[in-house]
Structures are given as structure tokens and as C-alpha cells.
Amino acid sequence: MQSGTAPPSLKSLAAALGLSTATVSRVLSGQGERYRISRVTRDRILAQAHGSGLVVDQLARSLRLRRTLTLGLVIPDISNPFFAQLARQIERHARHRGYAVFIADSEEDAAVEAQAVTLMLSRQVDGLILAPVGTPGTGAALHALRQRPCVLVDRLLPEHSLPAVSSDHRQGAVLAVRHLVERGHRRIACVQGSPGTFANDERIAGWRSGMQAAALACPDWLIRGSGYSIEAGVAAAHELLQLPQRPSAVLALGNLLALGVLRAVREAGVLIPDELSLVAFDDQLWATVTSPPLTIIEQPIEELGRQVLELLLERIAGPMNDPPERRILPARLIERGSVRSLAPIPPASCNPSP
Amino acid sequence: MQSGTAPPSLKSLAAALGLSTATVSRVLSGQGERYRISRVTRDRILAQAHGSGLVVDQLARSLRLRRTLTLGLVIPDISNPFFAQLARQIERHARHRGYAVFIADSEEDAAVEAQAVTLMLSRQVDGLILAPVGTPGTGAALHALRQRPCVLVDRLLPEHSLPAVSSDHRQGAVLAVRHLVERGHRRIACVQGSPGTFANDERIAGWRSGMQAAALACPDWLIRGSGYSIEAGVAAAHELLQLPQRPSAVLALGNLLALGVLRAVREAGVLIPDELSLVAFDDQLWATVTSPPLTIIEQPIEELGRQVLELLLERIAGPMNDPPERRILPARLIERGSVRSLAPIPPASCNPSP
DNA sequence: TTGTAAGCGTTATCAC
DNA sequence: GTGATAACGCTTACAA
Numbered sequence A, B: 001m002q003s004g005t006a007p008p009s010l011k012s013l014a015a016a017l018g019l020s021t022a023t024v025s026r027v028l029s030g031q032g033e034r035y036r037i038s039r040v041t042r043d044r045i046l047a048q049a050h051g052s053g054l055v056v057d058q059l060a061r062s063l064r065l066r067r068t069l070t071l072g073l074v075i076p077d078i079s080n081p082f083f084a085q086l087a088r089q090i091e092r093h094a095r096h097r098g099y100a101v102f103i104a105d106s107e108e109d110a111a112v113e114a115q116a117v118t119l120m121l122s123r124q125v126d127g128l129i130l131a132p133v134g135t136p137g138t139g140a141a142l143h144a145l146r147q148r149p150c151v152l153v154d155r156l157l158p159e160h161s162l163p164a165v166s167s168d169h170r171q172g173a174v175l176a177v178r179h180l181v182e183r184g185h186r187r188i189a190c191v192q193g194s195p196g197t198f199a200n201d202e203r204i205a206g207w208r209s210g211m212q213a214a215a216l217a218c219p220d221w222l223i224r225g226s227g228y229s230i231e232a233g234v235a236a237a238h239e240l241l242q243l244p245q246r247p248s249a250v251l252a253l254g255n256l257l258a259l260g261v262l263r264a265v266r267e268a269g270v271l272i273p274d275e276l277s278l279v280a281f282d283d284q285l286w287a288t289v290t291s292p293p294l295t296i297i298e299q300p301i302e303e304l305g306r307q308v309l310e311l312l313l314e315r316i317a318g319p320m321n322d323p324p325e326r327r328i329l330p331a332r333l334i335e336r337g338s339v340r341s342l343a344p345i346p347p348a349s350c351n352p353s354p
Numbered sequence C: 001t002t003g004t005a006a007g008c009g010t011t012a013t014c015a016c
Numbered sequence D: 001g002t003g004a005t006a007a008c009g010c011t012t013a014c015a016a
Helices: A010-017 A021-028 A039-052 A058-065 A081-096 A110-122 A169-182 A198-213 A230-241 A255-268 A301-317 B010-017 B021-028 B039-052 B058-065 B081-096 B110-122 B169-182 B198-213 B230-241 B255-268 B301-317
Strands: A070-075 A100-105 A127-130 A150-153 A164-167 A188-191 A249-252 A277-281 A295-298 A326-329 A332-334 B070-075 B100-105 B127-130 B150-153 B164-167 B188-191 B249-252 B277-281 B295-298 B326-329 B332-334
Touching: A010 A021, A010 A039, A021 A039, A058 B058, A070 A081, A070 A110, A081 A100, A081 A301, A081 B081, A081 B100, A081 B110, A100 A110, A100 B081, A110 A127, A110 B081, A127 A301, A150 A301, A164 A169, A164 A301, A169 A188, A169 A198, A169 A249, A169 A277, A169 A295, A169 A332, A188 A198, A188 A230, A188 A255, A230 A249, A230 A255, A249 A255, A255 A277, A301 A326, B010 B021, B010 B039, B021 B039, B070 B081, B070 B110, B081 B100, B081 B301, B100 B110, B110 B127, B127 B301, B150 B301, B164 B169, B164 B301, B169 B188, B169 B198, B169 B249, B169 B277, B169 B295, B169 B332, B188 B198, B188 B230, B188 B255, B230 B249, B230 B255, B249 B255, B255 B277, B301 B326
Parallel strands: A070 A100, A070 A127, A127 A150, A150 A164, A164 A326, A188 A249, A249 A277, A277 A295, B070 B100, B070 B127, B127 B150, B150 B164, B164 B326, B188 B249, B249 B277, B277 B295
Antiparallel strands: A100 B100, A295 A332, B295 B332
16 A cells, blocks of 8 residues: 555645644634634645645535535526526626536426436535526426525526516517617517517517507517527518518517528518518627627626626525515617618608698 | 424435435435345335435535546636537536536636636546636646546647547638638638637648648738637738738638628628638538628537547546547538639630630 | 544445 | 444534
């Protein structure tokens, strides 16, 4: 047995220095002052620790402390740019606070989601951030979610009453509709994502509300699509283009759906914005280089990330019992080139006064 | 003291059943057969476990087993679609094999990267997947990387001789140049990412090799840009457009750079492909809806993810000493609409036979 | 100012 | 077939 190559550990370090593990632990965990460890031993320990490249085992530490400094993040699709950007913000803030973060992709599948949550819970994460699949009746994760602090993001779960952060999907849709109405559009269609899902339904509600505010009809046949994929967007757009009463504008409720609409429109030889106007949810880097550049509803992703982490850390620190807080952040419209003005400024000049 | 609400644990379950923790552990870890636990106790334990929703504490388990079933993934920018898609694949495969994965965004910063690696190492990950920042001389993570299995992806570190998986950046660039040359282009410029970085330099090397194969000059002034951001792409493209000897084609070495080129070209009122041809690295969902759709070099992201995980699990299972394996996967060119043919098919029809 | 020892929740070794 | 019990590497009363 070669004893020279013991894996660096607090214990081995103590042995090498002829000190007790207690003393070493106290210094390494920054409690040297509190325990009045002498300057010299403190320095000896620190020097040796750096020299040997010692990294204290957080596993053992966590077991003892009942706290892992670890968070879990479960999102429906990492490769969706919206969620990718969100994940980036969350991880960055978490790292700055000393937390490591587990990530999982639920693939928009409630079973996978439940499995991922369990996996993280078993690793004793201190808290969980969840952008739930959220198809109704998906309470599989329910039992688990009560055990540890958990904050929802983007999509709320009406049934669960958990704290949550999301952008104001409804107001965003209202903004879009108003923008279109002001430019003379009357028949405004929706290409939706997953019906039954919080964000989607809120956006639909916003569309309804915006239409009604303009005294416009909002029949169900103006709503098409199901699922947040490009293909779904293509299909929905094709349906809309073939309508006898073709809409003059389309509101796409997701960035992938917008891509689908663009693709369908190109296939059909329809021109944007000349023959069809388009407003889409979620700003993307590519939204300025499509032709035309897309007018979009932007969600404050950075702020969403910041606040959801803040809220989670609050829940971890404080009591979990207080009424679940919900933070709704405003969306805003960014005007680019995909909307045509049908009714130009009231043609006063063409209307000779009597 | 209320003893009724003990947190569900292997121990509490054993107590409730009047069994020893040993027995319960054996059953719960699937070793019931091996230890010849009787059918009845086995069933009793399983039933109780499911009933109480017990999730065994992987923390304690890992401490004992010296194995966490946890991996670490460090990438330079989660919101870059290439890395987002890669992360998705890796996480998915890891999950299927029972591994949880830590993610971190190194922000293209070697110090952040080192910090993230340490964070994960301290959590005793079984292995690490790293897309290193890779600016030369970035050996900060070095000491750590020898301690645990680690596989590089996308960018190799010549200095470190670690196992790695990446696409064939060089061959991809050769493909692009050949495609352009075949269509009559002679002055082909490069908009590069971070010089000194593996992927970037390989692509530049491929460009050189392709140019030389066609007996074309490849002066340094045809290479512009530094950094993988859109802004860098815009700046580089502007420089190229103002050149007295303006190139007829541009090779963008990253998807964000391609966006930058598109933006710059639009600002300058230059038409693609009529006045400038463009080939870009990395396929993206939006690459078909730009105008024109982009001709691109596609990396096999799914396969990269699959193989890097496979390689890592091999290293975890087997000995770490064998020579570090490197897998280089071929890239391919997808032709769309951003390249113009300068030399049309030999005009035989206009060339009346004698 | 430092050491001793119990314990975090699990698994493996040895008994019976 | 099952149960004691000693680790795993760390923290923290309690002693000294």
C-alpha cells in the first residue's frame, strides 16, 4: 500500500499538518475568526490547502449541513432560443451566488418532466425552477414540489398555486393586436402553440381582448395550430392562407411558429408585409435579418431570469408558507418591417372641405 | 416532539416496517435477488416505499459509493444555438443512462471556466464534458482535469491531450471553398471567430488549403474579425465591403457571424447573392427564412452529443490511462440560395459547332 | 486555541 | 434471509 498518494481531502491535510480535522474544517469554511484559530495555524492550513490543490468534498459537506448549494432547472426545450437564453441568465446568477445548477430538458413531456424532477430531488437540490410542460392535469410532479422550494417560470400552473415569474403574455398579445388594428387590420389570425398551456392561453385571451376592444369579431376559425414546432407553424399558416376570407395579419405566438409562418408564406409565394402582415412573440437575433425584419413582442428574458432566481433564493432562505408570490413582467412591442399599414393617415388632403 | 412526520428515508421506512436498514437498502438498490431476501419482505418494502413516495438520498448514497451518477457540462455560451442544441443532446443521453447533469456557461472567459470546473469537481461529478474557452495558454483548468474523466467537445486543446469529439472543421471549410471555387469565385474572404481557438484556426486552415488547392492566393487581408458575436461579424463584413478589391464571396465561420454579415450587407445595400456570395458555418432553423436562404456547412450536432457522452462513459467505466481517443465527425455542405454562380455551365448551346 | 466524538443517510462486511 | 456495525468526508457541540 502506498500511502503517499492519498486523495487530497480535509482529513489527509489535517494528518499532514498534525492537526485535527476540526481545526482544518473551521479554517477552510471561513470560521477561523469565530473559533479564534491562531494566525499561524490558519496560515499553515491555507498554504497547504492551496499548495495541494485541495477541493473540499461538497458531498460530505452537504450531507452534514443538509444543504447542497445546488439548484435544479427543468425546461421544455433547451434548444428553443427563448429557454436557452433564460437558462443562461439563471445559471449565471446562480453561479454568482455560489450555486451549481442541474439542467434537464423535459421534451414537452409530462412524464419526462416528473422523472427529471425526481432525479433532482433525489440529489437533494435546495430548490427547483420549473418551466412546466403544463398540459392540464399534469400534477405528476405535485407531490414532489411541496417538499422543496420551487418557483415556476414562464408558464404558471393554476392548479398548484406556486410562486412564479412570467412575462405578461396577455398584455403582450393586446399590444400586438392594438398595433395591427391601428394600422387598419380587421381580420387578425392567431398561430398558437400548445392549447391548454398557460402562456398560450393567456396570449389567446389577450388577442380576444384586443379584438373586442376594437369591436372586432374573433371567431375560432382565426385560431390555428397546435404545438410549438416549426412544422406546426407551417401547417397552421397554410390553413390560414387558404381561407376564403384570408386574414390580413397573423399573430404568431412563439418564435418557432414565426419561422413556420415565414416558411409557409414563402412556399405559397405570398409577400410579407404586402399581402400579409406578421407580428411574432419573442425577439430573436435572426429577427432583424429575415425579409422583412420581424415586428415582435419581446419578453424581458434577462429580468425573468434574475427575478425567478431571486424569488427562489428567498423561498430557500425564508419560510415556505407565506402566500406564493407571482411576478408578472411587462412585454413590449418592437416595430420592424413585417406590418403593413392598410389605412394610411386619414386622407384629409383627399377630402376637400365643403 | 412530533415523531409522526419524520422525513421519508430509508431508515424511517425500516423502522416503520420493523426491519433493518440493511435489508431495506438491499431491496431498494435492486440487490434483493442477490441477497436472497424473501419475496414477502421484498414486497412489503417496495409497497411501503411507493406508498410513502420515498426517494432515496443520492447524497448519502454517493458518499458511500464514491460515485454520484452526475456529470458536468461547461460550454462557452448556452444561448448560442449550436451549444444549446449540443447541450440538449448531451443532457438527453445522460438522463437515459441515469445521470444528472450540471451545466455552466463559461462566458468565453477562462477564469469563469476554471471556477465552474472547480465547482463541479467539488460536487464530485463522475465526469466532465468541456467545450473549452481555449484561448491559448489557458491551462487554468489543467490540474483539475487530470483528477476525473474529462472529454472535450467542439474545441480541442492541443496542449492537453485529452479525449475529444468534434466535427471536422478543416474539411468543412475545404468543402465551402471548393463549392465557391466551382462556381467561379476567386476572391473568397473569411469572417472568423476567436483566433487562437481550435475550431476557428482549423477552419482558417481549411480555407487556406482549399484556396491553395485551387491555386488561389490567400492573403491575410482576406481574413477579418475577432470574436463570435454578431457585432464582430458586422464590423468584419463592413471592412471587407470597403476593400478596393472587394471579395466576391465570404465564408462566415459561425452562425452568429453569419447574422452579422447579413446585417452589415443589408446596411450597405449590397445584395446577396447577386453582389456577394455567402457560406456560413452551422445550420440553424432560421437559415431557411433569411433572404436568400443560407448555404451552410452543417455539423452533425446530434452525433457529436451522442459520441461525446459515449466516450465519457467509457472513460468513467474503464481505465483512464489508455491513449486519449479523438473522434472527428465529418461536416457537410447544404446548398441553398446564398451563392451565385459566376461562371455558368460552359455555354455549349451558345457555341455553335463548326 | 485546539481536540474528541457524534452524526448526516446510505451501503458493505461480517455475523447469525 | 436478516441484522449489527463500520465506514464514506465533513461539521459542530462539548471538552480541555
